[in-house]
Amino acid sequence: MRPKLSLQQLNELSSAEFHKTFENVIECWPEAAIFCSALMPFKSFATLIAAFQNYLDRLPSETKLKILRLYPDLAGKMLDTNELSEDSSIEHASAGLDNLSAEDKKKLTELNESYKTKFGFPFVVCVREASKFEVILRSVSERIHNNVDQELETALGEVKKICRLRILQLVDNL
Numbered sequence: 563m564r565p566k567l568s569l570q571q572l573n574e575l576s577s578a579e580f581h582k583t584f585e586n587v588i589e590c591w592p593e594a595a596i597f598c599s600a601l602m603p604f605k606s607f608a609t610l611i612a613a614f615q616n617y618l619d620r621l622p623s624e625t626k627l628k629i630l631r632l633y634p635d636l637a638g639k640m641l642d643t644n645e646l647s648e649d650s651s652i653e654h655a656s657a658g659l660d661n662l663s664a665e666d667k668k669k670l671t672e673l674n675e676s677y678k679t680k681f682g683f684p685f686v687v688c689v690r691e692a693s694k695f696e697v698i699l700r701s702v703s704e705r706i707h708n709n710v711d712q713e714l715e716t717a718l719g720e721v722k723k724i725c726r727l728r729i730l731q732l733v734d735n736l
């Protein structure tokens with residue numbers, strides 16, 4: 563793992579270094595880091611996190627949908643074929659999603675499929691915050707009853723939480 567950046571080191575990064583460092587804080591969406599690099603220097607890590615969150619908030623709904631669709635299904639095919647990003651892979655492992663019993667995996671997969679059929683995007687939750695399979699399962703079972711607008715906002719809130727925790731992995735938040 564690379565050493566964490568101090569605020570000063572962060573603000574001394576070239577644009578290209580900034581892009582590379584933060585390219586996956588929103589899954590497979592490097593445009594966010596490109597946009598936020600124009601806001602350097604940052605007064606604090608909180609301002610950096612807010613910059614990514616404001617960027618997300620201001621996107622049109624179609625782009626928000628596009629971003630949600632970049633998140634891999636939890637305990638889905640990409641996990642089975644080792645195609646998860648490094649960040650997502652670590653997040654999966656944090657809640658034991660890489661090590662589920664066949665029965666639990668089936669339950670989650672069935673709920674994920676029903677969720678996707680209803681909303682047209684995958685169920686997204688901040689795994690490191692939810693932290694346990696049971697909490698994740700309960701969350702998808704409950705959220706599946708939301709309407710599409712509610713769920714778009716809830717899912718985007720989860721993208722923001724994932725983004726925040728990914729940023730905190732990269733910076734020295736003392």
Ligand SMILES: NC(=O)N[C@H]1NC(=O)NC1=O
Nearest residue numbers: 634650653686687688689
């Ligand atoms: N589908 C989904 O929630 N995926 C994500 N959640 C998370 O914490 N990491 C992910 O890749």
